[in-house]
Every structure is written in C-alpha cells, then in structure tokens.
Amino acid sequence: TSDDEKQWLRQKFLEYKVKKGSVNELKNRMDIIPTSIALAQAAKESGWGTSRFALEGNSLFGQRTWRSGSGFVPKERSSEATFEVTKFQIIRASVKAYKKNLNTHKSYIKFRESRKKLREKNKTISGLELTKTLDNYAETGSEYTKILSKIIVQNRLMDFESVRLTSSSKKKEVNL
Numbered sequence: 099t100s101d102d103e104k105q106w107l108r109q110k111f112l113e114y115k116v117k118k119g120s121v122n123e124l125k126n127r128m129d130i131i132p133t134s135i136a137l138a139q140a141a142k143e144s145g146w147g148t149s150r151f152a153l154e155g156n157s158l159f160g161q162r163t164w165r166s167g168s169g170f171v172p173k174e175r176s177s178e179a180t181f182e183v184t185k186f187q188i189i190r191a192s193v194k195a196y197k198k199n200l201n202t203h204k205s206y207i208k209f210r211e212s213r214k215k216l217r218e219k220n221k222t223i224s225g226l227e228l229t230k231t232l233d234n235y236a237e238t239g240s241e242y243t244k245i246l247s248k249i250i251v252q253n254r255l256m257d258f259e260s261v262r263l264t265s266s267s268k269k270k271e272v273n274l
Contacts, residue, residue, distance in 0.1 A: 101233030115202045126214050127201045134255035136196070138246045157187035159196040205234035223261065225250055
C-alpha cells in the first residue's frame, strides 16, 4: 500500500471508531445502509420533511446531542431530560451523521452483524430484513421497527434499494 492509502486507512479507522487497525471490522462498519431504511427513517423522524427540526435545522433523523444549546429542545421533552435534537448546516451533514451513527454506535451492533451475515451468505442487503434490528433507535422499540417496515412496504421503498448516492467530486477510491 502507498503512503496515501495508509493515510486513508488511518483516517477511516478513526472515523469509524475501529480499534487495533482491524480491516475486517472497518469493512463491516463501512458497509451500506439500505436506501429503504434511510428513506423510511428520514420520513418518520422528520414528519416527511415537515418537522421544525428538518425545516429549521436540516435534521432528518432525529439524532440527539447532549451539548446544551447546540440543538433544538423538543417541546415534548420531560423536565428531567437534557438531550436536544442536533442541528445541521446542510442536509448532507445530517445524512453523514446518520450513516456514522448506524455504522459506529454500540446500539446498532445487531444491525451491523445482520448486514454482515447477509453479505457473507451472498444475500441481498434488504431494508425490510434489517429494519427489525433498529429497535434501539427510538424509545418505542419494536413498535418503531414495525412502523419503519410499514413505511417501506406502503411506499414501495424497496424499489430504491439499488440506488447509490455518489460524491459530486472525484475522489480516489480504495478497495478493501
């Protein structure tokens, strides 16, 4: 590997919170998030793009922050709670934070493990299949995952599974 490739790997190990330089763990964390899940969660969490979090703070996924004053205080938040909903300068930053959250946070280990198993068995990485692993995303747990599945089915979001977002700038690709 070249010095540039080594630097790229070091950056990705940090970005994806991979300890001990495990390339296999990096591959597991850098894998795709099914388009249907991302669309369903954005629709659910942002009220189909109509919430004040989405409109005023480009926040599509309801991600929380515990830094006081850095986000929106939800109107329904209990008096004991201290979290806020994260604000973003641009929508792309919200999507990037969402991707990082699912691919690094300990609450979504089941999601990553199930995705890895599908990949190892050469099966399609399906949003409907992986939705049930996201019960930690919302306080409503399995009820939340049922709603996501319903959004995916009713809106035929499975039709978008083959869609991939690409960067508008030309970047050097590194295959792992």
